[in-house]
Amino acid sequence: MKKIMALLTLAMIAFMPSACAQAIGDVNGDGSISIADVVYLFKHRNVGLDVGDLNCDNAVNVVDVVYLFKNYDTFRDPVVFAENFEMDPHWDEGYCYLVDSADNKFVLLKEGATDPEIEGATVLNVPLTNVGTVFYCPIISTADLLDNAAVYDSLKVIPTSYVKYSSELQTRYDAGEILNIGSSSTMNYDNVVASNPDIVFLADWEKHDVMEEQLTANNILSCRCFTYDEPTFMGRTEWAKFAAALWGDENSEVIDEYFQETWQKRNELLRTASTADDYPTVVSFSWSSSKDTACVYGAQHYYSRMVNEFGGEYVFNDIPGTSSNYPDKETFYERAQNADVCIMKVYTGDEVLTAEDLLSINPDFANFESFKNGRFYTSHRDYFIQEAIDPIGYMDDYARMINPELFSNGDSDLLHHTKIEPIAG
Known part of the structure; x- marks a missing residue:
């Protein structure tokens, strides 16, 4: 019986479109994206998540058919996400x-x-x-x-x-x-x-x-x-x-x-994030020693949006736009101290920071819940290099920092960020 089921499964896979080297939206695998893919998805819901779950909610259903119908023109455009070229x-x-x-x-x-x-x-x-x-x-x-x-x-x-x-x-x-x-x-x-x-x-x-x-x-x-x-x-x-x-x-x-590979990975991470039971509060920031306060981005900046996309709640979602902002220290502390997760961009200094290094930058970090609980993360100095040449790894880091329980090895094997271990005692 098991052998028969295995053969049936292989037969079904043979007739399914492959996501390997296939453009997202090309559900029927014919090398183009058109209304034919909408019809195919309407008739064949047994395609894999990587092919049919176009809205990334971890299921393939009629919602994806509607999503593809509304977006297939976009999917076949030379530029899908970028707005500035x-x-x-x-x-x-x-x-x-x-x-x-x-x-x-x-x-x-x-x-x-x-x-x-x-x-x-x-x-x-x-x-x-x-x-x-x-x-x-x-x-x-x-x-x-x-x-x-x-x-x-x-x-x-x-x-x-x-x-x-x-x-x-x-x-x-x-x-x-x-x-x-x-x-x-x-x-x-x-x-x-x-x-x-x-x-x-x-x-x-x-x-x-x-x-x-x-x-x-x-x-x-x-x-x-x-x-x-x-x-x-x-x-x-x-x-x-x-x-x-x-x-x-x-x-x-x-x-x-x-x-296309990067897009596929992003969708895979979105599907994983959609299975989370709760949405941890997250603050993403850098620290300005000259201003003695944090620099945070507005809610429309790609760092902030990545937090929200991968299952977190950015604590400065009420700041509009994409530009840098320097809230007064009291306002920053009010939100950041109790945040479940802190992700700090590091521009100078050692490549990998320790808890002691972090406290030398700002001793008040010791009062942050994320610092006490091991959910405080710092970027590497060359983050702008790594996010450009390894966007898959960079997105994977964000997803793991926000919801480590959803991934094997959790947040223990980050590629471009350092998990700050709590100080013993």
């Missing part, structure tokens, strides 16, 4: 159309392809071979993800503060193949001009407006990437698609698969 790939015709965060238009044109002549668009021949950037994400981070010699070859002028995170970049910098662009606040224009880059990538700071003006005066093209303004972690992660397109269609395909 547009992308329209036509690689089969030899080009990809991009719009950056400041509405600058670009056509990335493959060798031998015909320019589609899009009004107002600057044409760039891909793969790009001479690139500059003042930020790690998304240009350098995507190069690290691709780990491709030709891609690394194109990075000519970057902040050398990031070189130490990549042995490949360190080798090239030591060999004089990469020049220092300066930092996100101060640009070394002499090095930029000497590199003569095809394009320089800037972010959203006001100082970058000045940089753009200076670059334009030197006839150097710039592109604005407001990566950190994305309201969701997946939106921030999706900027890798934007960067990968600069190096052509083959690299775009690699990043598309990477993004």
